[in-house]
Amino acid sequence: MDEGVTDDSSSFRSVKEVFESCLPFYLSIGMSAAQFWEGEPSLAVAYRKADEIKRENMNFTAWLSGFYVYRALLCASPVFHDFIKGDVEPIPYGEPIALTEDEKQTKEEKAKELEEKKAQDDIRAFLEGLIQKQKQREEKPDGRND
Amino acid sequence: MIRFKYDNVDYSLGFNRKTALATEKLGFNVSKAEELPLNSLLSLFRGSFLLNHPMIDEEKVYEIFGKIGNRSELEQALLSEYIESLSSLMIGENEGNVEWTKE
Numbered sequence: 729m730d731e732g733v734t735d736d737s738s739s740f741r742s743v744k745e746v747f748e749s750c751l752p753f754y755l756s757i758g759m760s761a762a763q764f765w766e767g768e769p770s771l772a773v774a775y776r777k778a779d780e781i782k783r784e785n786m787n788f789t790a791w792l793s794g795f796y797v798y799r800a801l802l803c804a805s806p807v808f809h810d811f812i813k814g815d816v817e818p819i820p821y822g823e824p825i826a827l828t829e830d831e832k833q834t835k836e837e838k839a840k841e842l843e844e845k846k847a848q849d850d851i852r853a854f855l856e857g858l859i860q861k862q863k864q865r866e867e868k869p870d871g872r873n874d
Numbered sequence: 875m876i877r878f879k880y881d882n883v884d885y886s887l888g889f890n891r892k893t894a895l896a897t898e899k900l901g902f903n904v905s906k907a908e909e910l911p912l913n914s915l916l917s918l919f920r921g922s923f924l925l926n927h928p929m930i931d932e933e934k935v936y937e938i939f940g941k942i943g944n945r946s947e948l949e950q951a952l953l954s955e956y957i958e959s960l961s962s963l964m965i966g967e968n969e970g971n972v973e974w975t976k977e
Contacts, residue, residue, distance in 0.1 A: 743894055766891075769959045
């Protein structure tokens with residue numbers, strides 16, 4: 729694709745030819761004819777950069793789509809084995825992958841919260857066990873521990 | 875943008891691609907810019923009015939040209955503005971991926 733113009737002074741005939749050869753490319757990346765002819769010349773640079781960013785985003789979206797299909801197949805794959813005996817469950821599909829720093833932070837925070845909750849639940853269960861044993865000791869006045 | 879005042883009127887000279895094309899039709903040839911003969915320079919000067927002062931009389935333009943100072947710097951400034959309409963279409967300094975060194 730003719731992305732802008734690279735220096736080729738041997739084929740340069742007129743400014744008209746240069747502009748008219750570049751126009752289709754800039755129209756294809758979203759610049760209007762009015763912007764091309766009557767806008768600030770530097771706008772072309774911004775449109776080229778914007779086009780590059782769009783292509784990168786499209787590429788990443790396609791990759792992500794493939795990744796989710798791949799993950800879905802992996803998760804479902806246990807069910808497709810004919811020779812496995814007994815009930816087989818597919819692997820849970822899981823959460824979307826974190827794409828932004830905010831999402832990553834939220835995911836990390838959630839994981840930390842879960843850990844802390846588990847730790848608190850363990851402590852609570854331990855304390856409840858202790859209280860239960862103490863109660864049992866108090867209910868047996870002869871001090872026997874069964 | 876080149877700005878000056880003449881006869882109590884503010885002027886802004888420059889180019890977009892449309893006026894750069896019109897300037898070429900007036901007789902300016904950018905591929906011979908290094909030579910820049912007088913008639914070519916006049917065409918460039920006339921063309922630079924088209925962006926913001928399209929209705930100005932040709933005689934007025936010549937009158938201003940005759941009286942404007944720092945003509946050699948003006949030539950370079952106008953040329954730079956004109957070339958910007960072309961060079962902005964070219965892949966820029968930071969867009970290439972071939973690294974080079976000077977020895």
